[in-house]
Amino acid sequence: AQTNRRMEVMLGYSDSSKDAGPTTAMLALHSAQERIAKWAEKNDIDLVLMHGRGGAVGRGGGPANKAVLAQPKGSVNCFFKLTEQGEVIFARYGNRTLAQRHVESVAAATLLQSAPSVEKTNTETTQKFWDMAEKLNAASHERYLDLLNTEDFTPWFSTVTPLTEVGLLPIGSRPAKRGLGAKSLDDLRTIPWIFSWSQARINLAAWYGLGTACEQFGDLDQLKAAYQEWPFFRTFIDNIEMSIAKTDQRIAKMYLHLGDREDLSEKVFTEMQLTRKWVLAIVGDEWPLQRRRVLGCAVRVRNPYVDALSIAQVRALREVRMNQDEMAEEKKAEYMSLILSTVTGVSAGLQNTG
Structure with a gap:
């Protein structure tokens, strides 16, 4: 009142x-x-x-x-x-x-x-x-939880992305993790979860599970009809297409190799390929953002510059991950400075990162 x-x-x-x-x-x-x-x-x-x-x-x-x-x-x-x-x-x-x-x-x-x-x-x-949406929901949710519940998923995620390094940046209103370390996803705040996947050029938090859901649903004609007629579904699919356009499987492999877990890497890449296949089929594009002239052109122009930063970042991460115990503090500080600089550059180049 x-x-x-x-x-x-x-x-x-x-x-x-x-x-x-x-x-x-x-x-x-x-x-x-x-x-x-x-x-x-x-x-x-x-x-x-x-x-x-x-x-x-x-x-x-x-x-x-x-x-x-x-x-x-x-x-x-x-x-x-x-x-x-x-x-x-x-x-x-x-x-x-x-x-x-x-x-x-x-x-x-x-x-x-x-x-x-x-x-x-x-x-x-x-x-x-809505019946179609509920079927997509059930399959996608199951696939997503299957990834998160894989044994030692969180330590692997911390290794293959710059999660720890992102937490050192003077940004955000809250710490990246609750407590001293991210031993489980409950310890991890959402913004660094999403931010770290985008740094690794995977953007997993935007699309994981949708490819499997579409594959199980199987009715491309109905998915296309929903995309054409339902504004909510069209917006959702368009945003995922934009996220996929900013992924790079070659660079993503370099990040995932830091973790030495072929089973988890296989899950990620299988789902990435499935999602890309179905989203492009639903939208009617041969490559991501083909029909979106302004945004598609902007992403394609920026990506090569971001690629150079991503490669520098993942190589620096590999040195830190492999030689951290033997590395002198001065050398470690140099690598950390390089990583943090590339984090800022990749974020600025990709947009839609945090």
């Missing part, structure tokens, strides 16, 4: 993704928004949903305009609140023209989302394709 029956509800994207996998997290959040909106309408509450999004796709990142237009009926109501973090702030607001365009784009989507035609499309397509 003191707020004129206005209530703000926070939606957390990051932990949802780390705990359950990207497909399950996005579907759960979509369903939660729909149910909260219905509850608010039933109880005469003026609802404002605050989206705790980050820059990375695994944390809800991606084009904001399309994300707003894909929200369930009643979840926006001309109010859309979200967090802007990390490199996203510079990318969207570092230039006055880009900042104005971004704000206008999000404002326009916020107003359009409540139009009866948009609400009708979102509601009807969600109902039409």
